[in-house]
Amino acid sequence: MATTTKSITIGDSKMYDLNVIYWRTIALFFSDRDVDVKEVLAYELAPVPTAMFTEDGMRICKAKSTLKKSLQVEVSRRNAGDADVTVIDGSALLWTIHWPADGTVADFIDNVKTRLISYLSESDVYLIFDRYYDYSIKSVTRDVRETVVSRKHHLLLSTKLPAQKVFLSSIENKKQLNLLPFKELTEDRLFHLRGTNKHKLVVTGEDSCPIEIRMEERRSRYELENQQEEADTIIVQQVLRCAGEAHQISVVSDDTDVFVLLLHHYHQAGLDVPLIMESPRKERAIVDIKATLSKHSEIVENLLPAHAISGCDTVASYYGMGKGSVIKVLKAGYELSAIGNMDAPFQQVLDPATAFISACYGIKENTDMSHTRVWGNKNGKGHMSAPNLAALPPTNEAFIENVKRAHFQAMLWQNLNVNLLPALNPEEFGWKKDTCNRSLIPTHLPEDAKLVPDYILEMIRAAKEATLKEVRLEVANKPWLWSLLPEWLKLFTSSPEYQPQASNPFLGSRLASGGPRSLQKVSRRRKARIPAGAPAAMVPAPVPAPAAMVPAPAAMVPAPVPAPAAMVPTPVAVPAAMVPCSSAGPHSHGTVLQYHPTQPWFRVPVPCPAAMVPAPEPAHTAMVPAPVPCPAAMVPTPVPAPAAMKLLEVLEGER
DNA sequence: CTGGACCCATGCTGATGTGA
DNA sequence: TCACATCAGCATGGGTCCAG
Numbered sequence: 199m200a201t202t203t204k205s206i207t208i209g210d211s212k213m214y215d216l217n218v219i220y221w222r223t224i225a226l227f228f229s230d231r232d233v234d235v236k237e238v239l240a241y242e243l244a245p246v247p248t249a250m251f252t253e254d255g256m257r258i259c260k261a262k263s264t265l266k267k268s269l270q271v272e273v274s275r276r277n278a279g280d281a282d283v284t285v286i287d288g289s290a291l292l293w294t295i296h297w298p299a300d301g302t303v304a305d306f307i308d309n310v311k312t313r314l315i316s317y318l319s320e321s322d323v324y325l326i327f328d329r330y331y332d333y334s335i336k337s338v339t340r341d342v343r344e345t346v347v348s349r350k351h352h353l354l355l356s357t358k359l360p361a362q363k364v365f366l367s368s369i370e371n372k373k374q375l376n377l378l379p380f381k382e383l384t385e386d387r388l389f390h391l392r393g394t395n396k397h398k399l400v401v402t403g404e405d406s407c408p409i410e411i412r413m414e415e416r417r418s419r420y421e422l423e424n425q426q427e428e429a430d431t432i433i434v435q436q437v438l439r440c441a442g443e444a445h446q447i448s449v450v451s452d453d454t455d456v457f458v459l460l461l462h463h464y465h466q467a468g469l470d471v472p473l474i475m476e477s478p479r480k481e482r483a484i485v486d487i488k489a490t491l492s493k494h495s496e497i498v499e500n501l502l503p504a505h506a507i508s509g510c511d512t513v514a515s516y517y518g519m520g521k522g523s524v525i526k527v528l529k530a531g532y533e534l535s536a537i538g539n540m541d542a543p544f545q546q547v548l549d550p551a552t553a554f555i556s557a558c559y560g561i562k563e564n565t566d567m568s569h570t571r572v573w574g575n576k577n578g579k580g581h582m583s584a585p586n587l588a589a590l591p592p593t594n595e596a597f598i599e600n601v602k603r604a605h606f607q608a609m610l611w612q613n614l615n616v617n618l619l620p621a622l623n624p625e626e627f628g629w630k631k632d633t634c635n636r637s638l639i640p641t642h643l644p645e646d647a648k649l650v651p652d653y654i655l656e657m658i659r660a661a662k663e664a665t666l667k668e669v670r671l672e673v674a675n676k677p678w679l680w681s682l683l684p685e686w687l688k689l690f691t692s693s694p695e696y697q698p699q700a701s702n703p704f705l706g707s708r709l710a711s712g713g714p715r716s717l718q719k720v721s722r723r724r725k726a727r728i729p730a731g732a733p734a735a736m737v738p739a740p741v742p743a744p745a746a747m748v749p750a751p752a753a754m755v756p757a758p759v760p761a762p763a764a765m766v767p768t769p770v771a772v773p774a775a776m777v778p779c780s781s782a783g784p785h786s787h788g789t790v791l792q793y794h795p796t797q798p799w800f801r802v803p804v805p806c807p808a809a810m811v812p813a814p815e816p817a818h819t820a821m822v823p824a825p826v827p828c829p830a831a832m833v834p835t836p837v838p839a840p841a842a843m844k845l846l847e848v849l850e851g852e853r
Numbered sequence: 854c855t856g857g858a859c860c861c862a863t864g865c866t867g868a869t870g871t872g873a
Numbered sequence: 874t875c876a877c878a879t880c881a882g883c884a885t886g887g888g889t890c891c892a893g
Binding site for chain 2: 267
């Protein structure tokens with residue numbers, strides 16, 4: 199939609215569409231043959247490594263559950279057997295317990311107790327609540343997930359319950375909701391008598407030491423002491439501790455991380471005790487860990503590192519890389535055990551990580567991510583769409599930061615019992631401290647890394663100046679074109695002046711808070727989050743105008759465009775990305791032109807997406823929207839519109 | 854919060870169509 | 874018959890919404 203505008207103002211910040219910069223750089227490859235593809239792609243070309251970060255922050259793996267779904271071996275409840283130890287993920291439980299609409303906090307906690315008593319009637323229960331530490335490596339994930347701006351409540355037992363969704367979406371509120379039941383469960387004598395007469399209850403909360411309750415007796419379980427923050431790891435640790443005495447263990451959790459951890463440690467410890475994993479929601483599948491393990495014995499060694507490196511709560515995932523393809527690649531056989539090995543030097547961690555992620559991008563046997571970036575085949579394979587910057591593999595520098603994080607996470611996961619946090623400083627593993635919010639922020643790139651090569655910037659700047667002059671002349675010669683201007687001008691007066699900075703093309707973007715916000719798609723939810731200072735109408739408002747002016751890809755093929763032939767000095771073809779497959783563009787079946795079929799810039803029939811950049815050739819005229827636009831052809835398109843971009847350039851120059 | 858359902862876009866594969 | 878075009882089906886993954 200908004201691909202024709204380079205930037206737009208929301209509130210006080212100026213937003214850029216990252217892909218525009220990318221398209222332009224690709225186009226530069228053709229405007230000047232001296233540009234070295236590999237060298238340029240060694241730079242990020244964007245304010246954030248777009249493969250791993252979005253404008254809102256780190257790209258969190260959305261479909262983590264795919265991993266669990268595709269590996270798990272289900273058993274029916276009837277065949278699941280009766281566990282004598284149940285380990286419960288407290289925060290998952292809280293989401294599934296009835297939330298009385300008109301009740302108080304005490305009512306809710308009563309429901310928690312009732313649920314626990316039903317578990318306690320069958321088996322010993324280990325209940326683990328999440329911990330919320332300052333400077334957590336999970337703070338980014340939490341920030342991303344905190345989708346609704348909700349009020350911070352101060353909870354007392356008598357407090358009337360706020361709406362569940364609103365309430366549980368806030369970290370501060372969740373913290374309290376974890377603390378209150380913990381206090382209640384460990385101190386309510388009546389509950390102890392009713393619930394723990396047959397089986398014991400072990401509750402783990404903020405305190406490093408779990409508390410065991412059996413009837414009137416209450417004692418600290420020092421041997422289970424654990425400093426780890428994540429409930430996932432504590433759950434697995436307690437499962438391992440119980441494995442010796444228990445006859446069957448049941449883990450109540452929905453989390454894919456727990457699933458991966460259980461598989462890993464069950465295998466590592468060589469356990470044999472029946473272990474099932476069930477959801478706090480009764481209707482969901484029950485997973486037999488032992489059966490799952492024997493079914494996937496060939497990949498289980500590398501599953502945990504692969505999960506860490508391909509994206510989890512603390513490690514960015516890569517755009518276009520789902521867990522499905524990760525498993526596929528893993529099954530092809532990759533040795534990743536160095537990731538998470540505390541004794542391995544970093545290079546020994548990086549090499550297999552690079553090879554693995556490259557393989558996920560479709561490049562085999564590789565030890566340099568920048569190589570994958572150039573030759574990876576995920577990007578621009580199609581003939582209908584423009585290449586997407588996010589689909590480009592990350593640069594080596596950005597990738598290394600992510601590998602550090604994955605390594606750190608894998609170390610925590612693999613050493614459940616060791617309190618590593620004092621020994622390991624997250625700041626040496628791809629995070630930096632944000633003292634304002636008392637949180638850790640993942641680093642995008644090393645501080646000294648440049649985003650765009652200097653000479654590319656210079657070329658863009660020089661090309662712009664040269665073109666402006668020519669284009670102005672042409673536009674002046676076309677009265678019908680001028681007639682279009684008022685509408686456009688209206689649009690652009692509302693957008694700030696674009697001045698490419700010689701030092702940083704992304705200046706003014708939201709670098710500090712995670713980069714610019716692409717306006718290609720503004721979700722309803724996201725719109726709701728735009729600060730009050732920016733009227734919501736400002737977001738979509740300017741969009742329809744340029745979109746309507748951009749003809750559909752088919753209409754952009756030079757031939758049917760009603761531009762006078764005289765206006766087209768050279769037979770300029772549109773960039774490959776814009777050529778529908780029915781036209782002259784090479785197809786997947788191969789032509790001589792398909793020199794390196796995976797790369798968009800090699801599929802261009804005639805080397806001239808120069809029209810996309812402010813290039814000396816006034817090729818844009820061929821792309822000017824027809825004076826009598828056919829509404830049907832005027833669909834909004836994600837394809838870059840050279841004419842619009844060019845015209846925009848001119849108009850901005852005019853102001 | 855999570856997983857799951859759903860929709861959509863993209864891109865691959867193989868079968869079939871078409872013109873020289 | 875060949876080389877390519879076209880099409881349908883399928884797999885994958887992103888985005889969104891929802892239940893509990």
